[in-house]
Amino acid sequence: MKALSIRQPIAYLAGCLLGDAWLATGTRRAPSGYLCLRVADQDFADAFAAAITAGFSVPAKVNVDERGFYLVRKSNGGRRFDVLRGFEPLTNDARAAWLRGFFDSEGNVVCAPKPAAGPRSWDRRVSMFSTNQDTLWRARRALSALNIEAKGPVEWKGGAGRYGSKQVFAVVLISSWENYVRFGDAVGSSIGRKAAALATLPGTYQDDLKACAREAQQKGVQVRLARKAAGGRY
Secondary structure, X not given: OOOOOOOOHHHHHHHHOOOOEEEEOOXXXXXXXXXXXXXXXXXXXXXHHHHHHHHHOOOOOOEEOOOOOEEEEEEOHHHHHHHHOXXXXXXXXXXXXXXXXXHHHHEEEEEEEOHHHOOOOEEEEEEEEEOOHHHHHHHHHHHHHOOOOEEEEEEOOOOOHHHOOOOOEEXXXXXXXXXXXXXXXXXXXXXXXXXXXXXXXXXXXXXXHHHHHHHHHHHHHHHHHHHHHOOOOO
């Protein structure tokens, strides 16, 4: 899984803004508001803070809030972050970074054996969710430009969850070895647990499950070593 170019931090942040990140309204102390992210994964918060620093040449740090979540909050001084609103990636590198930000925020990987269905059966799924179908159509077009096949938006029946009572929609990757490899190589994830699951998916198409497990373990180690070498950045 390749690391994102440091030239694409703005695209990454714009993708995050369609999910877990938000631009807060202004206050007396900060009339222009704040760019914020509050998440359970420290590596996601680290990547978000690093993207702010790389994209806007301002320091950003990760704090822990009163509930134990990782919080990044940076003043929108001079309205520098307004460029993230409605950002449209125009190159494949920018599309990959934008998709990673959106996937880090609103993506899910399922990779689990189904022994009841047979020794070679797996539940495999890579999805992105939103209550806004236009956002998902944008994601699907970006995936298509990267030669990654997906279906949707489709209504998601798995429950609204943190979306409350709103109808949730999903874009779901077509399940195939080639598709999962392309997504892992081009987009990937800054979140270790998601990156490890993406690395495992292609190996589940092997006939030898023991070999599959060994390969998945090796890929997981490679992902962790690559993240460590990159300082945990996106």
